[in-house]
Amino acid sequence: MPRQRIDMTPDEIDAFLAGKHVAIVGTIAMDGAPDGDPAAFSWVTRQALFVVALGGPVHRNLLRDPRVVCSVEEFPSYAGIKGVAVHGTAALLSERGGRATFRVDGARIESFDFARMRR
Amino acid sequence: MVPSPVAEAFLREHTRTFLVTLRSDGAPTCHPMVGFWRDGALWLNTYRKSAKARNLMRSPHVACVVVTDDDDPRFRGVVLRGRAEIVDSAAPLGSGTARPPAVGGDVARLVQARLAEGKRVMVRIVPDEMRLVGEHG
Numbered sequence: 001m002p003r004q005r006i007d008m009t010p011d012e013i014d015a016f017l018a019g020k021h022v023a024i025v026g027t028i029a030m031d032g033a034p035d036g037d038p039a040a041f042s043w044v045t046r047q048a049l050f051v052v053a054l055g056g057p058v059h060r061n062l063l064r065d066p067r068v069v070c071s072v073e074e075f076p077s078y079a080g081i082k083g084v085a086v087h088g089t090a091a092l093l094s095e096r097g098g099r100a101t102f103r104v105d106g107a108r109i110e111s112f113d114f115a116r117m118r119r
Numbered sequence: 120m121v122p123s124p125v126a127e128a129f130l131r132e133h134t135r136t137f138l139v140t141l142r143s144d145g146a147p148t149c150h151p152m153v154g155f156w157r158d159g160a161l162w163l164n165t166y167r168k169s170a171k172a173r174n175l176m177r178s179p180h181v182a183c184v185v186v187t188d189d190d191d192p193r194f195r196g197v198v199l200r201g202r203a204e205i206v207d208s209a210a211p212l213g214s215g216t217a218r219p220p221a222v223g224g225d226v227a228r229l230v231q232a233r234l235a236e237g238k239r240v241m242v243r244i245v246p247d248e249m250r251l252v253g254e255h256g
Contacts, residue, residue, distance in 0.1 A: 022189040026139035026147035026182070033180035034139040034147050036198060038252055071137055071149035078226045083151050
């Protein structure tokens with residue numbers, strides 16, 4: 001039986017991400033294993049931007065290996081679970097004021113909305 | 120490793136967990152989940168055939184980010200990195216944690232049934248390292 005589709009439309013993704021300001025950023029650490037950290041997040045003209053501490057784990061990891069994922073979700077109830085993951089390559093935009101700002105290029109987006117599940 | 124008292128107290132009180140694994144192409148991916156801290160490990164459950172289960176069976180090194188709600192005025196969390204293992208048992212969900220499961224009773228019962236059938240599996244993550252995020256004071 002084909003798996004039911006529970007992903008969001010591009011407009012739904014825009015609306016969902018427009019209201020989100022925190023993402024969990026997944027990276028690859030120096031030891032080759034995954035790492036993660038929260039980051040300030042924004043979704044601007046269908047591009048993911050995030051800001052992390054200069055010299056922190058995410059900044060250091062991405063300067064060495066720019067592969068990245070930004071994960072955003074909400075969980076008001078089980079039926080209301082929604083999430084978006086933006087996979088791509090992190091491009092460094094600025095380093096100032098103790099913060100590093102990145103954009104996710106070549107983004108591939110995955111999304112889910114549990115309200116679409118048949119029950 | 121033995122977590123700091125602050126980290127352990129936070130993990131006992133919070134279940135909002137993001138699991139970071141590596142895909143088959145080596146890139147990171149991230150899965151929102153519910154995690155429970157018990158006996159020095161973080162416990163998750165998922166479908167045996169899920170992408171996250173396949174990822175951690177291929178590459179068991181993972182990171183977990185356990186955080187408060189995004190709009191918490193004291194947003195904070197714990198990042199733990201370690202090794203994941205699949206545990207084939209229907210261990211009780213959420214027992215031993217200060218906070219009850221973040222799902223309703225019907226969902227919890229369905230998950231227990233899927234665990235008993237072997238369609239879902241428990242994932243145990245023993246941390247090698249841990250760090251605090253935000254102000255925990």
